[in-house]
Amino acid sequence: MDGDPGGSALRDALARLAVAGPRAGVHVLCLAETEPASPPSSVTRTYEDACAVTPTFRHCGAVALLSGDVAAGLQLLRVAPGGPVGPGTHAAVKAVSAAWAERFARALAPLRPDGPPGEPDARVSAPLPQSxxxxxxxxxxxxxxxxxxxxxxxxxxxxxxxxxxxxxxxxxxxxxxxxxxxxxxxxxxxxxxxxxxxxxxxxxxxxxxxxxxxxxxxxxxxxxxxxxxxxxxxxxxxxxxxxxxxxxxxxxxxxxxxxxxxxxxxxxxxxxxxxxxxxGRTDFARWHAGREVSGRMVAQRTPGAGDPLAQRASAAASGDIETPPSSTLRLRPGAAARQRAGAAPPxxxxxxxxxxxxxxxxxxxxxxxxxxxxxxxxxxxxxxxxxxxxxxxxxxxxxxxxxxxxxxxxxxxxxxxxxxxxxxxxxxxxxxxxxxxxxxxxxxxxxxxxxxxxxxxxxxxxxxxxxxxxxxxxxxxxxxxxxxxxxxxxxxxxxxxxxxxxxxxxxxxxxxxxx
Structure with a gap:
């Protein structure tokens, strides 16, 4: 939650969630923007300012205060109903400032993707290696x-x-x-x-x-x-x-x-x-395309080309042709493999x-x-x-x-x-x-x-x-x-x-x- 959600009902609900939620496996993370802590502004003063900005902040069991020009200083505190307890733990955060981000952006500004605009895989040109x-x-x-x-x-x-x-x-x-x-x-x-x-x-x-x-x-x-x-x-x-x-x-x-x-x-x-x-009159690619299509085609029984029952019985007797309810005859994998084995290499x-x-x-x-x-x-x-x-x-x-x-x-x-x-x-x-x-x-x-x-x-x-x-x-x-x-x-x-x-x-x- 970033800032004050607004509304007393929602504030009360979030406060109850912050207190009772951890027992049910639900945790609350609140963000509040205040003036950084400094000698004139003590940690307690900063904590109170954060609770005023985000009331749910007061019901959280731990507080992390960021300070410094680039928000790189971290102070982690335990809190009680009366406020922070003890000096807490100090650490450094790997964060960047707006000035650093601007310098980085200006360093990248001369570069342009090589390729049509909008191409997702455009790559920047690199010098050729010696070997x-x-x-x-x-x-x-x-x-x-x-x-x-x-x-x-x-x-x-x-x-x-x-x-x-x-x-x-x-x-x-x-x-x-x-x-x-x-x-x-x-x-x-x-x-x-x-x-x-x-x-x-x-x-x-x-x-x-x-x-x-x-x-x-x-x-x-x-x-x-x-x-x-x-x-x-x-x-x-x-x-x-x-x-x-x-x-x-x-x-x-x-x-x-x-x-x-x-x-x-x-x-x-x-x-x-x-x-x-x-x-013949075709070329290499079209010849192979025809072979692939013919290899996947299935024979269709022509109406009137004989007794359908006799055809189905003959097909079943061969053991190589499936007889589905439709009029399509499909070669079983074993028959197709035997045909490929006997055929000339591609x-x-x-x-x-x-x-x-x-x-x-x-x-x-x-x-x-x-x-x-x-x-x-x-x-x-x-x-x-x-x-x-x-x-x-x-x-x-x-x-x-x-x-x-x-x-x-x-x-x-x-x-x-x-x-x-x-x-x-x-x-x-x-x-x-x-x-x-x-x-x-x-x-x-x-x-x-x-x-x-x-x-x-x-x-x-x-x-x-x-x-x-x-x-x-x-x-x-x-x-x-x-x-x-x-x-x-x-x-x-x-x-x-x-x-x-x-x-x-x-x-x-x-x-x-x-x-």
Whole structure:
């Protein structure tokens, strides 16, 4: 109760409630505003003033007096019918004054939400970190099969990505993770950058985040290393080979064997032809939408199509069809499961990931794969032209300039990433700093998520307490650099292990390789 409720009847009722209420489990909290207690105004004087403002105050068994310029001083007293008893207990209250609140409001005044007015989830732009882990941007600091299966289950209910999601988290942006959606904004992604800018690491992050977004029987990945020298060293020299432990990866090819390169080009062209014949005149999304609708439809009995009693008897004898009072026939779960078991596996989305497209467009003299590079490029050009309708996407990394910019895979890429040249120095960002540009002209900067780094030390997970001045209260929190272990598995290995176990849990069908 704040202040005097007014009316003698109500005052008497509240007084009785204050006296007898606690025995029945009912308590009264009264507020009264008076002049603060001071040496000229004793505690007893202040108490009497409060009782005059709120008569129920006199019937309360305890009194708390706030004093001071910011009402931070508290004196807790027991009271008797004659008034306060003893000096009471003194304490400090964590309260703020109007002056403090005004300073805080003025510190926040320059900030504006980024987004349409009224949007509840508008987030303030934050500076890009110098480096970041992909698992942190994915929200998978602890990658487990359960967390991956939950994501896959959510993807199965996504009506915007029929047939499978193809969302790749690139890294940390000014307002959270930056995502390239190959289905909604693609269908193809081109990554450009000079040597040492982090192109290969960004491709690995794309493969890892694609696997975290969709189950392996709804999304398959094909890897192609255009440089014929990868795979002969360790660490960063492994190219895309380090991604082959992910179950989504069905094929990995290094452009150093002309025979295998021609086989790959023929197999990729045959896969495009097979999909075109299977889809007919429709496209990938509408074909899957039709399959989902047909899988949920129930057969209706046509009047006059035979004896209804005979039909019902035949259905009951089969043991697979329920016979409700209506004319609707519904497959029982057991029959539906047997039908799914005997049916062909669903047609998955296919993502072809190519590292160093320049080496295929303009192969170096003496390169072992030079004789077959043309056939591979023609197959990739077919993917660039026809992939959107067939559910096939192309993600390619290339250098800046050269003949690659004139090729169809580069010209038909609706999503483009431009990576900055690496800058030496401890204060400079790690390789992977770049910008994502969409077909509608939108551009967002990001720091690529690293996926081949070692897991961080346990000490970096402990909370850190730092002083915060009120002038900097509007600044986003600074990210701490992650100290990595010198040994142990990489983030990519941890994610690949969790994805493999999750794929076994959901009994994902294996997608055949192109080779």
């Amino acid at each position: 970041t882990r992909l698992l942190d941007e994915l929200g998978l600091a602890r990658a487990t099969p359960a967390s991956l299966m939950a994501r896959w289950a959510d993807a199965a209910d996504d009506t915007e990505s029929l047939g499978g999601r193809a969302r790749a988290v690139l890294g940390a942006g000014p307002r959270g993770p930056v995502t390239a959606d190959l289905v909604a904004d693609g269908p193809h992604l081109l990554i450009e950058g000079p040597a040492g800018s982090g192109r290969t690491e960004l491709l690995r992050a794309v493969v890892a985040s694609l696997a975290a977004a969709e189950r392996p029987d709804r999304l398959a990945v094909v890897l192609l290393d255009g440089r014929d020298g990868v795979g002969t060293g360790a660490g960063h020299g492994e190219g895309l080979r380090v991604c082959t432990d992910i179950p989504h990866v069905t094929t990995h090819l290094i452009a150093n064997d002309p025979v295998r390169m021609r086989e790959f080009a023929q197999s990729l062209a045959a896969e495009l032809k097979r999909r075109a014949e299977l889809l 047609l998955p989305r296919l993502v072809v990931v190519v590292d160093d497209l320049d080496a295929l467009v303009s192969p170096a003299l003496g390169s072992p794969g030079r004789p077959a590079a043309g056939s591979v490029i023609r197959a990739l050009e077919a993917v660039a032209r026809e992939g959107e309708r067939l559910g096939v996407h192309l993600v390619a990394a290339t250098g800046t300039g050269g003949r690659t910019a004139e090729s169809e895979p580069a010209r038909l890429a609706a999503l483009r990433v431009v990576l900055d040249a690496p800058q030496p120095g401890p204060e400079q960002p790690a390789p992977g700093r770049g910008r994502l540009a969409s077909a509608d002209g939108r551009t967002v900067g990001f720091q690529g998520g690293r996926v081949t780094g070692r897991i961080p030390r346990t000490a970096t997970q402990r909370p850190t307490v730092v002083p915060l001045d009120w002038q900097r209260m509007g600044d986003p929190p600074a990210r701490r650099p992650v100290r990595e272990l010198g040994n142990g598995p990489t983030d990519l290995a941890l994610l690949a292990s969790a994805v493999e176990r999750a794929a076994r849990e959901v009994a994902a069908a294996e997608v055949p390789s192109l080779l």
